[in-house]
Amino acid sequence: MRKLVRLSLAIGGFLIVTSLILTGTILLVLLNMIDVEVFADPATTLLLTMIFLAIGILDFIAGIILLMKK
Numbered sequence: 001m002r003k004l005v006r007l008s009l010a011i012g013g014f015l016i017v018t019s020l021i022l023t024g025t026i027l028l029v030l031l032n033m034i035d036v037e038v039f040a041d042p043a044t045t046l047l048l049t050m051i052f053l054a055i056g057i058l059d060f061i062a063g064i065i066l067l068m069k070k
Contacts, residue, residue, distance in 0.1 A: 004068070004069070007065060008066050008069075011058050015062070019055075
């Protein structure tokens with residue numbers, strides 16, 4: 001069980017770092033430092049969709065691991 005807790009902590013740390021990167025990107029778009037059109041092409045849109053889906057799945061798995069701990 002101890003390994004599962006370490007795994008959930010590692011996933012949580014990854015999610016925190018990823019959310020900081022995504023929040024920074026959104027901030028740069030809002031400050032007009034990055035053009036929004038960069039994210040509008042189909043390849044980038046698909047990539048961002050897959051990234052958000054993977055983050056959601058990892059978050060769900062970490063939640064289940066922590067729920068099983070109790």
